[in-house]
Amino acid sequence: MRDAADLTWLDVVGPDDYAQNGYPHEAWKRLRDEAPIRWFDLEGGVGFWSVVRRADIVWLSKQPMRFINAPRLAVFERGGPVADRSAVRQLLNMDPPEHGAFRGAASHWFTPRAIRARHSEVERITRDLLDEMAGDGETREADFVGDLTAPLTLAVLADMLGVPREDWRLMFEWTNAIAGSSDPEYQTSDNPQQQVGAARDNLFRYFAELAADRLKNPQDDITSVLTHARIDGSPLPPLELLSYFLLLVVAGNETTRNAASGGLLALIENPAEFDKLRKQPDVDTAVEEIVRWTAPVIQFCRTTVEDVEMHGQKIPAGDAFCLFYPAANRDEKHFDEPERFRVDRRPNPHLGFGIGEHFCLGANLARLELRVIFQQLAERMEAVELAGPVDRMRSSFLGGVKRMPIRYRLRPSA
Secondary structure (H helix, E strand, O other), X not given: OOOOOOOOOOOOOOHHHHHHHOOOHHHHHHHHHHOOXXXXXXXXXXXXXXXXXXXXXXXXXXXXXXXXXXXXXOOOXXXXXXXXXXXXXXXXXXXXXXXXXXXXXXXXXXXXXXXXXXXXXXXXXXXXXXXXXXXXXXXEEEEHHHHHHHHHXXXXXXXXXXXXXXXXXHHHHXXXXXXOOOOHHHOOOOOHHHHHHHHHHHHHHHHHHHHHHHHHOOOOOHXXXXXXXXXXXXXXXHHHHHHHHHHHHHHHXXXXXXXXHHHHHHXXXXXXXXXXHHHOOOHHHHHHHHHHHHOOEOEEEEEEOOOEEEOOEEEOOOOEEEEEHHHHOOOOOOOOOOXXXXXXXXXXXXXXXXXXXXXXXXXXXXXXXXXXXXXXXHHHEEEEEEOOXXXXXXXXXXXXXXXXXXXXXXXXXX
């Protein structure tokens, strides 16, 4: 029998538990209350300090020279902390001043003004997909992930990258192979690291060819922008250029897809909130609550470059902190009734897009896609319920929803 005062049994990075039960919010709450900074040993790897309070994550994230992203990206099921920086060099494992220079190479594509220009295209894609789902307005069944969120995010991202339609499926396969490397459904190798490496290499080869074409024939897409970008007067080195595409493909697909799927699940489980959204559609406020509630990126690491003390714990230089964003988004000190999903929640200082230097580059795009999806659902969804169990990805890094069968009735747009 477990000792109620003993926290050693808590599992906050076990991917099996995430796949079966979703986020371990009860464990995170105990840590927030009893051990806001706590050391966890990792079998077969190197341990970490868990960080679960919002104020602590903000404090760490706003000191990028003391708490760096390199060399440990996140806590995974097995393996040591040092990522192979010779294989991938992208924004997530860069630190200042390098990080700012490389982020600036594409940042103008993600400003509010630039993203607003994509509104009509995102609206059209969403409407067309929902029309296919709606039929003649009769009650139907579908997989919300496979029929809406996955093709929508894929189409928007592929269009921005300039990837032709016949190759869109490749991006979906690479994303699943990388993000779902520990999930049996997506495993193509007994060695997850080999699987990720193979998918990465295939993606690199594809975008090397696409970038070579854009070097000669530039177009209005991010691939052309990055191919022609200059940092200190020089083009992006090949590894950094290809790693940029890797980041955009994986992050651009997984996070928004899962926030949208988790958002509809929250509305299904809280029908009064869905009714509230239909009657008084403040979609922007609802989107922020969906991001707080779903927090699709579970955790990233920071490594301390000097000895530090937090909450009475002396932490030596070189140790890694694991920042749990969903835990911070339920912090009772910053959110009123954090365990309730409320589409009209204000204020809502969530960390679903991160904080500090590494605030999500694509946050404006994600907000646009979510706003359009839930605006149209609020206007057109007459009834909806789950038609089967939600199938979650086996991962403690990204909160993935693989399938979400629904029974629904949608009004045709015409």
